[in-house]
Amino acid sequence: MAELETRELEYFMAVAEHLHFGHAAARLAVAQPAVSKAVRRLERRLGVELLERSSRSVTLTPAGEALLHHGRHALNAVSAAADRARRAGDQQAHLRLVIKPGGDANLLSGILAAYAARPDARQVDIRFGGATDRADHVRAGRADVALLYAPFDDLTGLNHETLIVEGRVAILPPDHRLASRAEVTLADLAQETLPRWKGVRWTGARETRRGPEVTDAAEVLQMIRLGRTIAILPRSLVQPMHPDLLYLPVTDAPGSALVLAWRQDDRRPLVASFVAAAVEAAAAR
Incomplete structure (x- = not known):
């Protein structure tokens, strides 16, 4: 980022979320002066005031509100990019599947068996998400694939294959x-x-x-x-x-569709093989 350093942005986000330099420093496990200096550097770099400070309180300026809103997305994107780079270079990477408890329409055991039979199969780590956050796990790089329900889940930024359609x-x-x-x-x-x-x-x-x-x-x-x-x-x-x-x-x-979803920019063979196995297992049932 040409104008933003990720550490300065992290420090600002902590202050903006707590509206207290001491609490932010404690969360970050650093000294309070380091947090204050980092936020000041960020303000000089951007040429705007992000915080209004007094002896009793810290409040956000309009510029600070805007950076708080968009900063978390930026940090998530940086973290996801680093994670994707590591996983792309890891030939022993596990595949991470996120589902909601009971949200597999009794297909999961068949999908896992079909995938395990493939010569390129890897270990599958199953993670449980909530009713509304599973797509976010995939978009943020915390999971590789997700079982979602259309039209209820937001599929923005995701490719998907329909496994079953039910009443x-x-x-x-x-x-x-x-x-x-x-x-x-x-x-x-x-x-x-x-x-x-x-x-x-x-x-x-x-x-x-x-x-x-x-x-x-x-x-x-x-x-x-x-x-x-x-x-x-x-x-x-x-x-x-x-x-x-x-x-x-x-x-x-x-009808409601159970779909297997993955990021639009994820073209790894690891994911493609699992998707193919899932479609095969759903069709066989």
């Missing part, structure tokens, strides 16, 4: 007005309350109401049992079914 089911409390039905349509669910997934933009229809914010399927099921919401989820995500809830197929809901 969706409505999950309802046992005393729901539709409890006697064998199946429902989206029109039947108009005016119902749907959960809001933390970190995901609202995707419910205009005629549905926004319900409680949730982070995973366990929270959703608890809210359904309490009568606070219903949910419409891919069929594989509701296995095994909870005995206290109702599961009704939504006959006209768009």
Whole structure:
């Protein structure tokens, strides 16, 4: 970076996040004067004031706010670039797969077996992500591939192969007005309350109401049992079914696709071989 040194940017980010030089120095495990000098050098380099300092407080200037917003992306990009370079030169690199617990539609064991049978197979390290952050793991270089659900997960910057397409089911409390039905349509669910997934933009229809914010399927099921919401989820995500809830197929809901995703710029044979094995295993099932 012509105008930015990564260490100076790291020091500034620590101060900006804590709004306290002492706390930032403690987090960085360096002396406080070193942090102050680094931020001053960065301000001179950029020709703007990033922080307003007083004897009692530290606040961000508009320039500081902008650098805080974009600086984390810059540091992540530098870290990801270094990690990708190391892994590209490591002939013994493991393949890192990120999934959500239960988010493999029972395909994972077949995929791993198909990959292990290939002559170029490497060890696969499985990592578990949350409901909304698995794509970020791949974009940031913390994982090589991810199992994601379209259209729910953001596939920006990723290539992907569709493994299966499945229907969706409505999950309802046992005393729901539709409890006697064998199946429902989206029109039947108009005016119902749907959960809001933390970190995901609202995707419910205009005629549905926004319900409680949730982070995973366990929270959703608890809210359904309490009568606070219903949910419409891919069929594989509701296995095994909870005995206290109702599961009704939504006959006209768009299909949900389980996809294997990887970075658009990742052309390593390591990744290509795993993708080919996954597609082969999904087709065989």
